[in-house]
Amino acid sequence: MTACGAPLGGQTIPYTKSGAQKLILVLLQPHAEGLHPISRELAGAARRLAAGSGFKTAGIFIGGELISAAKAQVQDCGLEEVYLYLDERFRPFIPELHTGALLHCVRALRPGILLVGATPEGRCLAPLAAVPLETGVTADCTELALDAGGLLVQTRPAFGGGLMARIITPDARPQIATVRYGIFRGGEAAGTARLIQAETGPLPLPRIQAEALTAPSPGGKEADYVLALGGGLRTREDIGLFKKMAHTIGAELMCSRSLVERGWFPQSLQIGLSGRCIAPRLLITMGVSGSVQFMAGVQAARKLCALNTDPGAPILRAADIPLICDIYQTAALF
Ligand SMILES: Cc1cc2nc3c(=O)[nH]c(=O)nc-3n(C[C@H](O)[C@H](O)[C@H](O)COP(=O)(O)OP(=O)(O)OC[C@H]3O[C@@H](n4cnc5c(N)ncnc54)[C@H](O)[C@@H]3O)c2cc1C
The missing domain is CATH 3.40.50.1220 (TPP-binding domain)
Structure with a gap:
């Protein structure tokens, strides 16, 4: 994999199964001084899916800066490499800019699977990225597995919880799943991810300016x-x-x-x-x-x-x- 060198905001060309890499990309979401805990849970899920399946794992972090607390969490979340999109203008969540960064990374890496935490920001980004990629999103998955052919089997309650649907995306890529916080146990610290500064060139000016947006708390410390x-x-x-x-x-x-x-x-x-x-x-x-x-x-x-x-x-x-x-x-x- 190479660093993403193309300018941000370039054309997104949809790709299919044959053009995808055996790569699971995880959106690592900033929260307060560090990472939102869903990021660690999804990194753990990506590791488990990748084990023995030939898939590699990578992360993307989009934010204003990577302060030391967040850097330590990004490095030891167990992904093989993490692409960093750091710019002051990424500090508030601006869907247009953040989607641009996510698409930039997806264009360069062509992951087969993209996992996104179902935070308010993640729920916004996943479908915004899916539209130009001409792929789907399975929201609020409660289970993720790979079938014998390497397809992501995305399980989620359907019809008001009356049945559990197992959803696959046979051809379009990436297979995008969102998962709510608390579904997957956060993996233990494992390995040191290689941090790669994404090269995007100058950021395009967003059509909407945000002064400050505060993300809701993931719920404080979870009770034992x-x-x-x-x-x-x-x-x-x-x-x-x-x-x-x-x-x-x-x-x-x-x-x-x-x-x-x-x-x-x-x-x-x-x-x-x-x-x-x-x-x-x-x-x-x-x-x-x-x-x-x-x-x-x-x-x-x-x-x-x-x-x-x-x-x-x-x-x-x-x-x-x-x-x-x-x-x-x-x-x-x-
Ligand atoms: C779209 C949708 C989303 C939903 N989301 C949720 C959700 O997020 N969370 C949720 O909980 N439900 C949700 N529901 C509702 C769900 O279908 C059930 O109605 C609900 O979970 C029932 O709650 P319950 O089991 O506590 O109560 P009940 O169904 O009333 O069951 C009470 C139980 O208590 C037992 N009991 C009674 N007295 C005693 C006693 N003295 N000692 C011991 N046991 C006793 C009974 O045997 C019974 O099993 C949702 C429904 C829909 C349609």
Whole structure:
């Protein structure tokens, strides 16, 4: 691979399977002083896909500068090389300029796969890049795998979570997937990426000027222990019982959508397809049935302990520790 030497804003010529490299390109997104944690999760996913498949891995970082904290994270995220697009004008997120940089890199490297974190910026960039490349985007994937022929199999809930769709892009390239934060466990630090300064020439003037845009926080530090309450909760007043239990075991209290719909919890604490994806070391669910939509948000939990009175509840089949018991009797022990 060579450094990208063509000017930014050149013509984007779509390419197909035959013109693509066996390369997985990951968009590494800046956040605050470092990288957004989704970047590390996607770098880990790229490494796992590449292992034994003949694919190489690379990253692209677009930002105002690479301060030392971010540089260390970029270097040890486990990708083989990272292309740096650094310019003061990349500091605020301006879709037109950032898409230009992403397309510049894609034109030069011709990756077979492009992975983008489903942050607000990533959700904006992926389709903006896909249009001139005449390819598609599979948004909010919950699983990524390579089939025997090296095609990216992109799994995501469809029809409101009623089924899991496995989507492939047979011919157009790159195969673009966005993934929400928390779906893939962040890989351990691995290797030292070669940093390559992209040569773009002067940046074109964007048609829109942005003064300052602040990216929303990825949610602060993720909790190691989460206690999730579900529709089995009888009254709003009962929340106190489970709050006490959560406090005693050092867990963060969250919920399924049924309690948000009852107005007992804010939406920010909802787990699932239309809520948050979480990756705690231990998730304890109490009175949660285990709908497909709820389960879409807990794929990355390391251990799941589920309490439910109904032996047929789907969550008991998925749990590492299934407990057929009454949540009120359990909470009374704390
Ligand atoms: C487009 C779309 C998106 C959605 N997104 C989400 C989402 O992000 N997150 C989400 O959670 N849902 C989501 N849903 C809703 C989802 O389909 C379910 O309705 C919801 O997950 C049900 O929540 P629940 O399992 O907590 O409640 P319920 O279905 O009411 O289940 C309650 C469970 O508690 C058990 N129980 C009752 N009493 C006790 C007791 N005393 N002790 C022990 N167990 C008891 C019952 O056996 C039952 O299994 C979405 C739906 C749609 C259509």
